Amino acid sequence: MKKVPDKDILLFRSCLVSVEYPGVEASTKFVFDKLGIDYAISEKQTCCTGLGHYSDVFSQIDTTAIGARNFKIARELGRPNLVMMCATCYAINKKSVKLLNKKDDLRNHINSLFDENGLSHLKYEQNDLKPTENIYHVVDILYGKKDRIRENVKYDLSGYAIATHHGCHYCKVHYEDTIGGVRDPNVMDELIEECGCKTIGWYDHKRATCGTGFRQRYSNPDLSFTATADKMNAIADEDVDILVHLCPNCHIQFDRYQDLISKRQNRKFRAIHLNIAQFIALAMGADLDKVIGARAHTVPIDSVIGELKEVSK
Template identity: 60%
Template sequence: MKKIPDKEILLFRTCLVNVEYPGVESSTKYLFDRIGVEYHVDERQSCCTGLGHYYDLFDQLSTTALAARNFHIAADSGHHNIATMCSTCYAILKKSAKLLNENDEVREKINGIFHDAGLQKMEYERGTVDPRNSIFHVAEILFNKREDIAPLVKVDFSDLKIASHHACHYCKVHYKDTIGGVADPNLLDELLKACGVETIGWYDHKRVTCGAGFRQRFTNNETSLEVTG
């Protein structure tokens, strides 16, 4: 299993979380503070472009260039481990890091853009960010600290029947990095179990999309809502 850090973490802010569910960010900070996770939020950080990228508004080069800029900010802040609250940010950043490390043409183009803009300090050096060991989902950080979370539980949910649903962009994009498997994902199940909550485990639609599918959400809204239903 990949090594999951609890310090030197850049808590990556996300457009969807901040706009639609801001309580996710405040709750994450609250939990991190309680369980001893050292993190930093940087105002210089920009959007990952995920929503626009999957809607074909941002091409891969632009998305990867912005990721390179965010990687520089993480390193400059002394918080080289990046934790995202959004599974789309997670998938986007990992793919961008992989491209920057493995595709010389992409890396040289982006570094050329930085150079021409007078931003030589942001130029990316191959291997600066390890997609597997530098970029994490917040749920992974919490999973790693689940024994520290358990004593903090104040509400008994044991009488509820709870089904977990894992995000596609966490489970289905970078299979080898997914904690808890992809055929029957159980990262959230195990995290809940540590908090005294038993889930129903497997059910027929556990791996089915939530229906969002960004492009579908806007162009085929009725279909998207039907899948969600």
């Protein structure tokens, strides 16, 4: 595995994380602090346009131009390593860097738009950033520090049946950059093992989509929720207690709609849903309300997780 950075990081804020599950951001900061990872957040950073882009509201030119602006902010801060809490931000920004570096006509067009609007200072020069050296997901950074996780673990979560869902926009967009494989993704499984736990590993529909499809949730709900039901039935068949994921959109699909899909399937689904940063933060002793953000979850975390026991040192 190529070495990933632990400093000069701009932690890229996510619209869905901020609005739906702010505990993901708080948990990421908590874990980064525990692991000694140097990061900052900028109020100047804007949305990656992911929801609008994949719903055909934002063109690729618009999305790439907004990306170029955010990349300039990162460089000006001396933090060229952009780290995403959202798999869609990851896929969008990595693609934008690749396009800006390879497509001279697109880069020149976007720079001319900046010039025309008095924003020449935002101009992107070829190879200002590199997709494999400057654009990461949080799991990449955590994986680079995985040997430090176990020493910071406070609570024993090994008694729960745990499964992972890695998400399309991390595993199925930039195949060559995905840590832990794409046919049987396991980067989160390995991180969970560092917390002293074992996941169930492979299960039916492990690689399947969560069903969101952005607009599909609203324009084709039957198709969307049928796909989600496939995953929920698969983890229920394995008696899973906790499903761990890395994308807030997947989180929404599973957590917000679990009760609806239970009624559609006439089957009680009982798993709770945690982002990988939340899971590790919980293992490290983070407060359920102040850091994990338990009250923002639709499926109550305490419906599965009871009194936590400290690990034996």
